Amino acid sequence: MPQTVFAPWNDPDEKPLISFQGVTKRFGDFTAIDDITLGIYAREFFALLGPSGCGKTTLMRMLGGFETPSAGTILLAGQDIAPVPPNKRAVNMMFQSYALFPHLSVWDNIAFGLRREGRDKAAIAARVEEMLKLTRLEKFSHRKPHQISGGQRQRVALARSLAKAPKLLLLDEPLGALDRKLREETQFELMDIQEKTGTTFVIVTHDQEEAMTVASRVAVMDEGRLIQVATPDRIYETPDSVYVADFIGDVNIIEASARQSGDKVSLAWAEGQLPLIATTTKTFAPDQHCWLAIRPEKIAISAERPKAANALQGRILDIAYLGNISTYHVALPSGQVLKAQTANTRRIERRSFTWEDEVWISWTDTAGVLLDK
Amino acid sequence: MARRGQRPQTVSGVAMRRLILIAIPYLWLFALFLIPFAIVLKISLSDTVLAIPPYAPQIDLAAGWQGIKDFFGALDGENFVFLTSDDLYWKAYLSSLRIAALSTLMTLLVGFPIAYAMARAPDEWRPTLMMLVILPFWTSFLIRVYSWMGILANEGILNQVLTWTGIIDSPLQILNTNTAVYIGIVYTYLPFMILPIYAALERLDGSLLEAAEDLGCSRTSAFWLITLPLSKNGVIAGCFLVFIPAVGEFVIPSLLGGSRTLMIGKVLWEEFFSNRDWPVASAVAVVLLLILVIPIVLFQRQEQKQREAEG
Ligand SMILES: Nc1ncnc2c1ncn2[C@@H]1O[C@H](COP(=O)(O)OP(=O)(O)O)[C@@H](O)[C@H]1O
Ligand SMILES: [Mg+2]
Numbered sequence: 078m079p080q081t082v083f084a085p086w087n088d089p090d091e092k093p094l095i096s097f098q099g100v101t102k103r104f105g106d107f108t109a110i111d112d113i114t115l116g117i118y119a120r121e122f123f124a125l126l127g128p129s130g131c132g133k134t135t136l137m138r139m140l141g142g143f144e145t146p147s148a149g150t151i152l153l154a155g156q157d158i159a160p161v162p163p164n165k166r167a168v169n170m171m172f173q174s175y176a177l178f179p180h181l182s183v184w185d186n187i188a189f190g191l192r193r194e195g196r197d198k199a200a201i202a203a204r205v206e207e208m209l210k211l212t213r214l215e216k217f218s219h220r221k222p223h224q225i226s227g228g229q230r231q232r233v234a235l236a237r238s239l240a241k242a243p244k245l246l247l248l249d250e251p252l253g254a255l256d257r258k259l260r261e262e263t264q265f266e267l268m269d270i271q272e273k274t275g276t277t278f279v280i281v282t283h284d285q286e287e288a289m290t291v292a293s294r295v296a297v298m299d300e301g302r303l304i305q306v307a308t309p310d311r312i313y314e315t316p317d318s319v320y321v322a323d324f325i326g327d328v329n330i331i332e333a334s335a336r337q338s339g340d341k342v343s344l345a346w347a348e349g350q351l352p353l354i355a356t357t358t359k360t361f362a363p364d365q366h367c368w369l370a371i372r373p374e375k376i377a378i379s380a381e382r383p384k385a386a387n388a389l390q391g392r393i394l395d396i397a398y399l400g401n402i403s404t405y406h407v408a409l410p411s412g413q414v415l416k417a418q419t420a421n422t423r424r425i426e427r428r429s430f431t432w433e434d435e436v437w438i439s440w441t442d443t444a445g446v447l448l449d450k
Numbered sequence: 451m452a453r454r455g456q457r458p459q460t461v462s463g464v465a466m467r468r469l470i471l472i473a474i475p476y477l478w479l480f481a482l483f484l485i486p487f488a489i490v491l492k493i494s495l496s497d498t499v500l501a502i503p504p505y506a507p508q509i510d511l512a513a514g515w516q517g518i519k520d521f522f523g524a525l526d527g528e529n530f531v532f533l534t535s536d537d538l539y540w541k542a543y544l545s546s547l548r549i550a551a552l553s554t555l556m557t558l559l560v561g562f563p564i565a566y567a568m569a570r571a572p573d574e575w576r577p578t579l580m581m582l583v584i585l586p587f588w589t590s591f592l593i594r595v596y597s598w599m600g601i602l603a604n605e606g607i608l609n610q611v612l613t614w615t616g617i618i619d620s621p622l623q624i625l626n627t628n629t630a631v632y633i634g635i636v637y638t639y640l641p642f643m644i645l646p647i648y649a650a651l652e653r654l655d656g657s658l659l660e661a662a663e664d665l666g667c668s669r670t671s672a673f674w675l676i677t678l679p680l681s682k683n684g685v686i687a688g689c690f691l692v693f694i695p696a697v698g699e700f701v702i703p704s705l706l707g708g709s710r711t712l713m714i715g716k717v718l719w720e721e722f723f724s725n726r727d728w729p730v731a732s733a734v735a736v737v738l739l740l741i742l743v744i745p746i747v748l749f750q751r752q753e754q755k756q757r758e759a760e761g
Contacts, residue, residue, distance in 0.1 A: 143660055163663045176661035180679045189675075190665030241665065 127298030561643030650684025
């Protein structure tokens with residue numbers, strides 16, 4: 078049986094669980110969210126990614142009901158949520174600061190939302206135990222928040238926001254306070270929990286690796302606008318703007334002017350240099366200004382001139398050794414510096430190139446992405 | 451050998467310094483609390499005489515050991531027995547406790563909303579509001595109580611305004627009643643209630659209330675379930691800070707209260723200055739202190755618990 082890929086956003090029959098329609102949020106004369114239209118589907122793990130201050134938290138707080146849009150509507154399961162107060166929304170939020178109630182035990186924190194629903198004691202206890210088990214907190218249920226570690230607190234916050242089985246869970250930089258190792262573990266835990274509970278997650282992060290790891294789709298934001306919304310691999314492989322290409326991972330950007338013939342584009346990029354060749358599905362006007370974005374790991378480095386669509390000679394300026402990989406900074410005669418990355422399959426003392434070596438760097442015509450903005 | 455000898459010395463040097471550091475507050479307590487208390491206790495165990503000072507015995511150090519023995523032999527607890535013989539005293543204690551408790555409650559009811567409003571005010575207003583709360587301390591306490599006499603008197607400002615607006619026909623008798631005492635105590639001690647509650651509310655993280663709402667609380671229930679429990683320590687501190695001095699309050703009941711206002715501070719003052727009965731006055735003071743030790747110890751316990759919870 079062929080496994081179906083989870084991609085409701087490609088299915089025209091699928092209705093999004095949340096839909097932003099031309100949503101704008103202003104604080105005074107400052108526009109924090111600028112005309113956003115976006116659909117998020119049930120069971121998605123959706124990441125909002127962007128630099129600090131770009132409006133991620135504001136977008137999330139509008140979903141939670143703590144801010145009202147200045148313009149536009151937000152639909153949750155087809156209903157406008159503007160008139161619904163936060164305590165009546167089938168949405169729960171895990172706060173950036175966790176916001177655990179310091180005077181209540183872990184158990185009571187998790188039970189808090191359930192008690193407000195007026196469920197009977199046994200049902201509440203069962204649900205709390207279930208949440209404790211899910212987040213592996215059974216042993217700490219009687220402790221107060223200040224008596225547990227940062228990682229455990231974060232799990233309490235998660236358990237508390239999951240306890241009411243919301244349609245939608247909002248996570249605002251949930252792992253920000255954790256150290257790297259715990260962070261990575263928790264990311265997988267989150268994905269696991271999301272899969273087990275089938276809840277729709279919207280996660281805010283400014284860490285692109287985190288977004289790439291956990292999310293089914295990533296929205297890259299800047300200054301209150303959505304720049305690109307796509308799956309992590311699409312965002313990485315086919316960014317649609319220099320901003321996204323640059324924001325996600327490491328990239329070389331070469332400015333050029335285009336001359337297209339079919340799907341091949343010949344790029345004049347520097348005086349007295351042979352044009353570069355790239356493949357594209359877009360159409361470029363003759364001499365249109367454009368940018369070739371190419372990831373360092375897609376650039377090969379060699380001593381002899383290789384047979385490739387694009388080959389340039391240069392001198393090694395710098396080597397960044399990262400253990401598993403090395404990044405070579407190669408200065409071209411035009412003055413530009415390109416980064417090429419290779420896996421360190423040999424021990425470091427046996428590597429083929431060193432500082433000041435003359436080398437060739439090369440890539441195929443399909444390795445880069447040609448961008449028009 | 452030399453090195454060996456050095457270590458215990460530095461250790462004892464550190465211990466010495468620590469001892470001095472710990473000793474300073476104890477010396478302070480000893481000089482400003484225990485010694486005066488010992489003197490008052492001694493007077494309370496003495497007898498009244500027509501002399502200066504108006505009590506006996508006096509310690510006669512010139513007579514040496516025999517003098518000290520005679521001195522202690524002459525001390526007795528008859529003043530304390532006397533306090534039980536006249537029901538004026540226990541009635542005054544009870545009345546003081548009742549007035550203090552009631553005015554603490556009223557101070558809380560007035561102070562909490564003020565502290566709450568201050569904590570929710572925009573950041574740039576807070577220093578000003580804080581200033582307004584502390585401002586009365588810049589004028590003498592006595593002058594402020596006198597101005598309340600001017601406000602509450604039969605032909606005072608309050609009655610004039612009420613008559614003028616036609617709310618009342620004849621002036622209300624407020625001055626020289628317990629009502630005036632309550633007003634005076636609430637007014638005077640209000641900052642002591644507001645400040646600790648404000649401190650607790652200001653520290654309260656606003657996202658806790660949002661989290662409560664997010665989990666299904668209404669604004670009101672978030673107040674009862676989150677704001678109030680988390681300001682509990684401030685409320686308790688404020689109540690003790692008002693209750694303890696209010697029990698022994700003297701100026702307010704004697705200036706604003708009437709002849710029927712019975713408070714132990716007033717009784718003490720009369721014993722001391724009108725009757726010149728220092729030993730009975732001291733006995734009254736000692737018993738008052740013993741009564742107040744209970745809430746003070748409770749207060750300390752509470753503070754301790756809070757520190758442990760936070761630490
Ligand atoms: N209540 C508010 N009043 C005024 N400006 C605000 C308010 N909340 C957020 N902003 C502004 O909106 C912008 C976006 O904030 P935020 O959504 O918190 O960003 P992010 O979470 O992406 O870091 C910031 O410039 C911030 O200063
Ligand atoms: Mg934020």
